[in-house]
Amino acid sequence: MAEMTKLEERKIRDYVDSQTLPESGDEVTIVQKVGRRRVARENYDLYDVWMSSGQRWWVITNMTNFYPQDDFKGLDQAFTYHLGRNAVIREQFAVQPDEEQVETVGKPWRRYAGAVEALATAEEAEDFQAVGIRCRESLLALVRDNIEASWVRVHGEQPQVANAKAWFAIFANSLSANSKPRAYFKSLGERTWDLAVWLQHYVDASAIDAEIVLGATQEVLRTFALLQVDYSQPVEQRCPKCDSYQVVEESSKVIEKEGAFGTLLHDECTSCGWRSEQSFDEWPRERLQRLIDYKTGAWSPPRKSMEDLEVRDADEASS
Structure with a gap:
């Protein structure tokens, strides 16, 4: 098995979770990196992903997509299909600017x-x-x-x-x-x-x-x-530990800190795993309200206001 960082594993896990139905209860249990291949000057990372239901997926990057192992018995078969799929998509959009x-x-x-x-x-x-x-x-x-x-x-x-x-x-x-x-x-x-x-x-x-x-x-x-x-654009950031350009910004879920709501941000290197110190990004009230509306609208419960959220957090803090 090929080595991978925790951030790399989390991104693949999050990708597969985002492509499956939440109500199914099926979750990612194992992510294994099984290799990297280079074709026509492009790198493709290959993963074997196990689900709690027993379902297994091949996940292939560079226009990331996943393929059921029930249909694609071997990794070579899935990779060949992935290359062909990408070629068709690129041909279709050859004259469309990014x-x-x-x-x-x-x-x-x-x-x-x-x-x-x-x-x-x-x-x-x-x-x-x-x-x-x-x-x-x-x-x-x-x-x-x-x-x-x-x-x-x-x-x-x-x-x-x-x-x-x-x-x-x-x-x-x-x-x-x-x-x-x-x-x-x-x-x-x-x-x-x-x-x-x-x-x-x-x-x-x-x-x-x-x-x-x-x-x-x-x-x-x-x-x-x-x-x-x-x-x-500003000069691209490089990792202070390994000098890699593979530095991305990561954020936590919304949290409450000293009466304000926001996320904790930090930079992380996908190459060596280096992490910067965290900083708190306070969300404006309107942005937080939009998040509440989105979350509540997805499940169709009664709409909750900012005051409801603040009361709930105060109750949790006192308990």
Whole structure:
């Protein structure tokens, strides 16, 4: 069996519990990590989970899902199915941006999605050329949407909007302090722009040519979004014990402390198990009331007010 931290075990336990019906009374009794596999540069953690009813599940991460061992007798079978399922899902959502991309490249991505749709119905060379035009429009939309951004630093005369290659260099210099990512995005933007313009005018354009330009355009948008996130977010915390980036914030259930309600927060390293000191996060009255409404509404009892909660806690404290 592979080693795992208590936090890792708890997350898998909580995941399985969240996917089963509470009224069934079936609970997780054992979580065993049975390995890790790496496929196409992605890691997958594998777990054998036992339930109080005797039911057993294979749990596989990286788009975590669980599979009944009654149906999947061997782990290899479950893992193969998991990889196939993930591939289908990713293909279905290939042109849908994630949350970070929606925030930073929403309009350019919609134009890129139009280029993908155009290729789906393309038959002749001029149809494939049109994909190049749409990719070029997507890149120009990226420029137009960001030339007035607060983070943009232009030294000297400002380039024309249509000079996308000059703007990609400005964006690279403005967003990244690291020379390698900066040079990569600058080069990627320039080469992709040249590809899109080439495809637009290439009279013998083929489906493969269009696929190449689409892939390059998507990479420009994706890399720009990542640079934006890296620029705007604080420096990622590292574990003071093992120097790992695998530090997450954990919280307790709602508790009462000195007349206030809230949760205890601490940082925990999933790699070595290091824990920081706890701090108390006091909840505003409105947030706590929403929690009460949610809890009581789930079971359909009479609604309880904040005063009822305070009286109950006072009674418990006196007893």
